[in-house]
Amino acid sequence: MLPPFVWSEDCLRHEPEAEVWVGVRTPATEVPARAVAIHGSLVAAGAPEVAATAHDDSALLAVHDPALVEFLRTTWDEWSAAALPSDRIVPYVFARPELTGGREPATPAAVWARPGLFAYDTMTAIGPGTWEAARAAVDVALTAVDLVAGGEPLTYACTRPPGHHVTRSLYGGSCYLNNSAIAAAALLGRFGGPVAVVDVDAHHGNGTQELFLGRSDVLTASVHVDPGAGWFPHFLGFATENDDANLNQPLAPGTRDVGWLAAVERAAAFAAPAKALVVALGVDAATGDPESPLEVSPAGYREAGRILGDLGLPTVVVQEGGYDLATIGPLVVETLTGLAR
Numbered sequence: 001m002l003p004p005f006v007w008s009e010d011c012l013r014h015e016p017e018a019e020v021w022v023g024v025r026t027p028a029t030e031v032p033a034r035a036v037a038i039h040g041s042l043v044a045a046g047a048p049e050v051a052a053t054a055h056d057d058s059a060l061l062a063v064h065d066p067a068l069v070e071f072l073r074t075t076w077d078e079w080s081a082a083a084l085p086s087d088r089i090v091p092y093v094f095a096r097p098e099l100t101g102g103r104e105p106a107t108p109a110a111v112w113a114r115p116g117l118f119a120y121d122t123m124t125a126i127g128p129g130t131w132e133a134a135r136a137a138v139d140v141a142l143t144a145v146d147l148v149a150g151g152e153p154l155t156y157a158c159t160r161p162p163g164h165h166v167t168r169s170l171y172g173g174s175c176y177l178n179n180s181a182i183a184a185a186a187l188l189g190r191f192g193g194p195v196a197v198v199d200v201d202a203h204h205g206n207g208t209q210e211l212f213l214g215r216s217d218v219l220t221a222s223v224h225v226d227p228g229a230g231w232f233p234h235f236l237g238f239a240t241e242n243d244d245a246n247l248n249q250p251l252a253p254g255t256r257d258v259g260w261l262a263a264v265e266r267a268a269a270f271a272a273p274a275k276a277l278v279v280a281l282g283v284d285a286a287t288g289d290p291e292s293p294l295e296v297s298p299a300g301y302r303e304a305g306r307i308l309g310d311l312g313l314p315t316v317v318v319q320e321g322g323y324d325l326a327t328i329g330p331l332v333v334e335t336l337t338g339l340a341r
């Protein structure tokens with residue numbers, strides 16, 4: 001029996017079209033069809049659908065800088081009014097702290113310079129529906145939290161765009177608002193601490209790690225491809241960042257099920273003291289996914305679900321990555337099947 005899943009059509013409104021990688025405009029991989037594919041698989045598998053309900057910004061602002069939220073809310077209108085030659089917002093200059101000697105950078109007069117205050121890469125394009133989709137994903141995550149707070153043992157939030165690469169004030173990695181972190185903060189308010197986020201996306205959950213750094217009330221664990229082997233987010237995600245409340249397990253390309261599941265077991269043990277759990281579910285560690293080399297099988301995802309389900313914690317599963325449109329839906333179903341007890 002699959003758990004209820006939360007859905008909002010507004011999550012489809014973000015159409016990045018392209019991402020600028022090494023200076024080249026390449027076709028986007030974080031596309032609306034991802035969520036459509038997951039939705040189709042869940043419905044076919046008989047999972048009950050729950051419509052997302054609107055939530056105010058309080059849970060959002062508990063996690064993110066109000067300036068980032070305001071930028072995301074308003075930037076498309078400003079950009080489109082400026083009649084610039086690009087149909088998507090891509091930064092060209094970045095406000096690094098060293099640029100201003102650590103002083104607060106000025107808000108640029110030029111609309112085309114403003115993304116450089118909040119973006120950390122060139123891949124994460126903003127277009128006409130980006131804010132609406134990202135904000136809807138927050139409502140999806142918070143509705144899933146509401147269900148768990150109301151007694152459901154397990155819920156799935158079909159969030160898109162994903163969120164785990166977003167810090168308090170910087171967006172990137174095809175993410176705009178950190179749905180998993182927002183869900184964790186909301187669970188903390190409902191269940192008390194500690195709560196845990198176990199991130200099994202193929203890439204390090206750098207935003208979630210940085211958001212809760214130094215806090216003992218949110219335990220963060222991430223199982224991901226080793227950034228030291230050349231993978232996003234490149235600058236962090238190493239075991240040297242580990243402490244009592246943060247566990248990074250970088251894995252070699254080609255790790256496959258046995259090694260990946262051993263890491264999931266260690267992440268589950270790390271999360272065991274929590275009162276509630278967020279699973280940041282990227283299925284891009286799977287064989288055939290174009291974005292990672294970890295080669296995990298569908299049976300591996302089901303087993304990861306079983307391992308995390310065995311914790312017996314109130315659990316909200318939040319969708320992160322996964323880019324193979326043929327397998328993304330079945331992989332989510334496999335994981336939820338493992339989680340459901």
Ligand SMILES: [Zn+2]
Pocket residue numbers: 201202203282284291321322
């Ligand atoms: Zn990923």
